[in-house]
Ligand SMILES: NC(=O)C1=CN([C@@H]2O[C@H](COP(=O)(O)OP(=O)(O)OC[C@H]3O[C@@H](n4cnc5c(N)ncnc54)[C@H](O)[C@@H]3O)[C@@H](O)[C@H]2O)C=CC1
């Protein structure tokens with residue numbers, strides 16, 4: 001059994017759903033005729049996606065229900081606040097053979113089973129938007145009833161969007177803070193670096209090119225040398241030189257702590273979002 005023979009339906013048609021299926025289509029992991037996407041009611045968005053990717057989409061309830069029923073894998077990709085309504089609609093349509101892959105931040109395997117009133121195999125994941133170019137860092141936990149074949153299938157799909165890391169479910173919140181939200185921290189830093197470059201007299205384009213290559217080079221250095229970032233940082237930091245001054249400025253603003261706080265705050269928020277779904281479903 002291979003992933004190419006399976007039908008996949010994305011429930012939710014936002015940024016992360018598109019990032020994932022874009023890659024699956026481009027890499028021909030899933031034939032487009034096996035891919036469908038639904039959302040709550042935004043037909044304009046579905047038309048846009050159909051035009052771009054030629055996938056099956058519909059908000060007509062009969063067609064939508066059939067797409068869901070006929071799929072082997074359902075990818076849950078709605079916001080946490082929309083989970084309960086979505087699951088009310090989904091619950092009567094699913095059968096226990098379908099693999100449910102959730103990307104919803106904070107939504108636990110237990111809550112999925114409770115809300116769907118089913119014992120489907122669940123793959124709880126936390127990808128990031130770099131999925132669209134095959135560079136996601138995806139955390140994964142399996143419910144205990146996911147069998148080896150189902151694990152293989154879901155990993156085949158998720159390995160196509162980047163690297164995967166199977167982790168205990170209770171660590172998926174910190175994964176969310178680290179690598180789920182993580183791309184935004186680097187974009188944030190890039191925005192600040194570009195602004196500093198422009199303030200110093202570079203054109204926006206020059207500042208952007210230099211910033212982009214710097215971050216790309218740094219990531220590749222960590223990957224290719226295998227050296228710890230602290231070691232690589234030391235090599236940039238000539239004693240009494242410019243980098244030392246820069247790091248002093250970062251330290252004086254407690255940026256190291258701030259980054260740790262950012263990751264932890266995201267993880268805490270993730271947990272809270274999950275708890276909210278759990279509480280209101282009682
Ligand atoms: N954006 C990101 O970088 C990442 C997001 N996630 C998770 O993915 C989920 C979606 O996030 P985004 O794509 O950013 O949100 P988004 O707001 O771009 O998309 C959400 C989609 O869900 C649909 N939706 C809402 N109610 C629905 C319902 N009742 N039934 C079916 N579809 C419904 C909306 O129409 C929309 O297409 C969230 O739970 C988030 O935690 C996970 C990893 C990364």
Ligand SMILES: O=C(O)[C@@H]1CCC=N1
Pocket residue numbers: 105176180181
């Ligand atoms: O901001 C969010 O809630 C989602 C989850 C991880 C990345 N984006």
